Amino acid sequence: MTAYGKMKESEAFRNYCRALNLDISKFNVVGKDLDSYRNDSYWGKIINESEMFVGVIDSVSPHPCATLLLNEPLSKKLGVMRVGEVFVTLIDSYNSDKYKYLKNDYLTVTVWDIISKVYNEIGMPIDDVRQLLNKVESDDKVWDLYKHGLVSTLNQAGTASGKPQVMQYSPRNVRELSGWVSAIRPSFSSMKHYFLNRKNFSYGIAELDELLKSSDNFILYQENIMSVLQFVGFPEDETYGLLKAIAKKKEGIIEPIQERFMKGFIEKTDSEENALKVWKIIEDAVGYGFNSSHAYAVALDSVYGAYLKANFPLEYYSTILNIYEGNTSKQGEIFEELAKFGITVKPIEFGKSSGKYIKDASDNSIYKGIGSIKFLNSSVADELYNLANSKDFSNVDVIDLFKEIVDNTGVNTRQMNILIRLGYFKQFGDWIELAEIFQCMTDSKKPDTDKYPEFKDKEVIIEKKNKKGEIRNELKIVKKPLKYSSTLKEETKLQRLQNIREYAEAVKLNPPTKPSVYNQIMFEKDNLGYSTTTYPNLPDNMVIVMDINTKYTPVVTFMKLNNGETLTAKVKKGKMYDEFGIPFMDLGYIVKITDTHIEEGWKKVDDKWERDSTKNVLFVDKVKVLRREETTNDTSR
Numbered sequence: 310m311t312a313y314g315k316m317k318e319s320e321a322f323r324n325y326c327r328a329l330n331l332d333i334s335k336f337n338v339v340g341k342d343l344d345s346y347r348n349d350s351y352w353g354k355i356i357n358e359s360e361m362f363v364g365v366i367d368s369v370s371p372h373p374c375a376t377l378l379l380n381e382p383l384s385k386k387l388g389v390m391r392v393g394e395v396f397v398t399l400i401d402s403y404n405s406d407k408y409k410y411l412k413n414d415y416l417t418v419t420v421w422d423i424i425s426k427v428y429n430e431i432g433m434p435i436d437d438v439r440q441l442l443n444k445v446e447s448d449d450k451v452w453d454l455y456k457h458g459l460v461s462t463l464n465q466a467g468t469a470s471g472k473p474q475v476m477q478y479s480p481r482n483v484r485e486l487s488g489w490v491s492a493i494r495p496s497f498s499s500m501k502h503y504f505l506n507r508k509n510f511s512y513g514i515a516e517l518d519e520l521l522k523s524s525d526n527f528i529l530y531q532e533n534i535m536s537v538l539q540f541v542g543f544p545e546d547e548t549y550g551l552l553k554a555i556a557k558k559k560e561g562i563i564e565p566i567q568e569r570f571m572k573g574f575i576e577k578t579d580s581e582e583n584a585l586k587v588w589k590i591i592e593d594a595v596g597y598g599f600n601s602s603h604a605y606a607v608a609l610d611s612v613y614g615a616y617l618k619a620n621f622p623l624e625y626y627s628t629i630l631n632i633y634e635g636n637t638s639k640q641g642e643i644f645e646e647l648a649k650f651g652i653t654v655k656p657i658e659f660g661k662s663s664g665k666y667i668k669d670a671s672d673n674s675i676y677k678g679i680g681s682i683k684f685l686n687s688s689v690a691d692e693l694y695n696l697a698n699s700k701d702f703s704n705v706d707v708i709d710l711f712k713e714i715v716d717n718t719g720v721n722t723r724q725m726n727i728l729i730r731l732g733y734f735k736q737f738g739d740w741i742e743l744a745e746i747f748q749c750m751t752d753s754k755k756p757d758t759d760k761y762p763e764f765k766d767k768e769v770i771i772e773k774k775n776k777k778g779e780i781r782n783e784l785k786i787v788k789k790p791l792k793y794s795s796t797l798k799e800e801t802k803l804q805r806l807q808n809i810r811e812y813a814e815a816v817k818l819n820p821p822t823k824p825s826v827y828n829q830i831m832f833e834k835d836n837l838g839y840s841t842t843t844y845p846n847l848p849d850n851m852v853i854v855m856d857i858n859t860k861y862t863p864v865v866t867f868m869k870l871n872n873g874e875t876l877t878a879k880v881k882k883g884k885m886y887d888e889f890g891i892p893f894m895d896l897g898y899i900v901k902i903t904d905t906h907i908e909e910g911w912k913k914v915d916d917k918w919e920r921d922s923t924k925n926v927l928f929v930d931k932v933k934v935l936r937r938e939e940t941t942n943d944t945s946r
Contacts, residue, residue, distance in 0.1 A: 310375040310405065310412065311390075311397045314368030318360070319343060324367075325359035371395045375402055378411045406553070420464045420610050423629055427617045430624040436616075438609060442483060445612055450619035452481045459649055461642050462629050463618070464611035465490050473924075478505045486608040491529040491599045500527060500590075502912075502921075514583050516540065528590050531600040537591065541573030622650040627668040627675050634665070634681035637838030644839040645874065647675075656841055657682070657733045659710075660697035664690035682731070683836040685724050692718040707737040708810050711750055716795045722751055727836055730829075741823050746813045750793050827853060827897035827938035830868065840873045847871045850902045853938065854894050859885075865894065865929065867902070878905070878927040897938035904931035 316324065319340045326336035339346045339356075346352040370392055377398050383389055388399040405412050428435045436444065445451045453459075456479040460466040466475040474493055480486040491497065492504040503510045510526050511518050518526050520536050528534060535548040543551060551566060567588060574584035599607070618625045626647060633639040647654060653674045655661070664680035664687030679690035696717060702710060714720055720728075728734065729743045737743060790808035797805070823829070830840045830853065852867035855875070863885055867876045885894065894900055910924025 310372040310377050311392075311399060311401050312370050312372040312375075313366045313401055314370065316362055316365045316367050318363055320367070321362035321365070322356055322359040325362060326355065329355070331355075371397050372402065374414045374416050375405075376413050376415060377405060378413060418610070419632070420462070420614055423462060423625075423632060424610075424613045424617065426628045426632070427621060427625050430628055431617075431621050436613075441609070441613060441616060445616050446482070448616070448619065451612070451615045452479075454615050454619055455480055455486075457649075459618070459646050460615075461639075461646055462633075463614045465493070465607060466611055474501075474505060478507070483605070483608055483612055486611060487601070487604040488524065488527075488529055490604045490607050490611075491601075492527070494599065497527075497529070503527075512583070512587065514578055514580070514587075516577060517583075517587065529601075530604060534591050537587065538570070541570055541577060543569070543573070623652060623668050623670060623673060623675070626650070626652060627666045630666040630675065630681070631678065634678060637683060637835070640681065640838035641834065648872075657728070657731060659693065659734050659736065660702065662690070662733070663694045664688075677837075679728070679733075681837075682727065684727060689718070689720050689724055692720065706810075707734070707743060707746060708750070708806060708813060710734070710737060711747055712793065712806065715751065715793065722747075725751075730832060731836065732841070738817075739820065741821050742813075742816050745816050745821055746809070749790060749812055750809050752792055825897065825938035826870075826899070827855075830855070840868065843873045844870050845872070848901070851935070852876065852900060852902060854896055854898045854900065857896065867900075870899070876927075878929045880929050884930060894932055894934065895937065899935045899938060900932040901935060902929055902932050905929050 322343060323336060323340045326340075327333075336355075339352050343356055347356055377383065377387075377400065379386060383398045389396050390399060391397075400408075400410065402412070404410075425435065454463070455466060455475045458472050458476045460472050460475060465471050471493065475489060478485070478489050478492075480489050488504070492501055497504070500510070502508075504525075504527060512521075512526065517537070517540070520540055521527065521533055524530060524533055528537065531552055534552060535545075538548045538551060539545055570588055570591075571581070571584045574587065575581055578584070614625075626643065629643060630640065633643065644654065651673055653672075655669075655674050655676045657677050657679055662676055662679050665678040666681070667676045667678070668674075669676060678687075679685050679693065680687035693714070696713060705713075714725070725747055726744060729740050729747060732740055734740070734743055790812050791805055793802065793805050793809060824832070826842065829842050833840045833842060847870045849869060849871060851870050853870060854865060855868050856866035858864045859882075863880045863882060865878055865880050867878070868874070869876060880894070906928050907925050908928055910921045910926045911918050912921040912924075
């Protein structure tokens with residue numbers, strides 16, 4: 310089926326500004342925050358005028374999941390066209406509903422990929438719903454996951470917005486989780502604080518409260534709306550169609566429905582005020598609300614994952630790490646939970662790491678897979694793993710190791726440099742030395758010594774004895790050798806390998822300078838999704854500044870140097886800079902946090918900002934700057 314892209318408010322504003330030939334550097338800033346400029350004497354008028362373009366179709370694409378079902382040729386009945394490499398029928402979702410065409414939505418549900426693979430991993434058939442509910446009914450481990458926010462990859466709860474809300478509500482059974490799933494829909498936002506804080510709630514209308522008893526007096530589900538419509542006199546068989554009509558908010562359709570509703574409600578309760586109140590609730594809820602069976606099914610998807618994570622964590626985490634192997638941000642999120650289950654991830658290592666994550670139940674650990682690293686893949690991982698297990702490398706020097714890799718694998722220079730810097734070959738020496746040795750071995754020309762001043766000819770002090778037995782120091786220059794290649798003649802290979810060995814000895818005597826802690830951490834995060842550089846003996850409050858967002862009150866992301874955990878806190882602008890504009894903290898600063906406090910967060914109510922007692926925000930008040938790290942993150946070597 311066809312999907313039409315329609316201009317939203319910000320896009321309509323930008324396109325209108327382009328038509329007016331305005332300066333893009335100015336209107337682009339306004340387009341990012343239209344609400345702040347609506348009352349502006351200049352921009353406010355343009356924003357209002359641009360609203361005529363909201364909803365205008367500006368793109369056509371294949372629908373991401375909808376497929377039309379018809380017992381006639383689509384090309385003759387509706388027509389088809391080609392969009393990219395896909396043929397689509399000339400009807401969209403709205404018109405298929407309007408003209409009563411049947412369609413199916415086909416979706417990829419990642420949570421069920423996880424669930425099925427974990428059940429397979431533990432050697433059990435997937436539990437049916439009754440079996441699952443019996444298992445989780447009194448299993449505190451399952452429900453504590455929601456309470457403590459260990460919800461990465463759990464359906465609905467594992468999102469950035471879902472996690473704090475599910476921790477706040479802390480569901481203890483499937484019924485409560487189903488309600489929570491519906492309560493976090495945008496339509497329920499005005500009532501959500503009552504629900505999440507488990508406050509007793511009533512609309513103050515006895516008949517309505519009785520009708521909504523099963524959903525704790527809230528209009529949570531579409532069935533609740535249908536019940537209310539029946540309560541005021543709408544026929545039962547008409548109510549589902551009314552839901553769609555109300556959701557469309559079409560002029561000429563909505564007004565008669567509202568009039569009938571108001572009349573019926575007032576007759577039942579003798580309250581026009583409550584009639585308006587409930588109509589507004591219905592109008593808000595109908596567009597995004599779930600029906601109860603949908604909410605229940607979505608909650609069950611989440612509980613299946615929670616049951617497996619709580620009871621089979623090693624199998625669960627090794628599975629999801631493989632599923633999200635190409636998603637470094639998701640991997641970082643997953644890694645933050647592992648310590649809570651006592652699971653350690655063994656770093657990549659030559660001879661032990663394959664393409665996938667592999668669990669080791671003997672010590673509750675998971676060996677990291679190379680295939681999950683940025684710019685690498687399973688093919689490279691398998692080649693290196695097979696090479697490592699083809700012979701004994703325990704007494705082989707690094708030159709012979711690199712020769713074997715160059716001769717017998719398709720691993721490219723970029724991939725090798727990443728693996729070296731991540732410690733994959735640590736049993737053969739310090740990575741910074743190995744990086745220079747490999748660079749000189751595979752670089753066909755002299756290195757750029759301005760960019761890499763350490764990669765150049767080496768000066769070596771050699772101790773020699775004269776005839777009298779006296780020790781004398783001599784300066785020797787070791788030239789950077791020519792490149793080794795598998796296509797060279799055998800005699801040339803041997804000579805170049807000998808030259809490379811001499812250079813390697815000089816490198817060990819004159820090792821290059823390692824990058825800053827900040828740069829190494831950023832390199833690891835960029836390629837792994839998390840940092841492996843930690844200093845366990847440091848105190849918990851010694852951190853490094855990793856990110857700063859200064860759009861509003863500055864939000865600083867710190868990383869604890871002792872365990873790699875991230876900590877996000879606000880820092881008031883006066884605490885960021887001194888009177889001369891010199892920062893107390895900036896990217897790469899290693900600081901000791903000495904003073905903090907907690908403040909209530911904020912929420913927007915009726916276009917006004919109010920304090921929100923349900924949110925606690927950490928503020929850092931004072932730090933002791935220990936040192937600033939270099940922050941030019943060079944990932945090219």
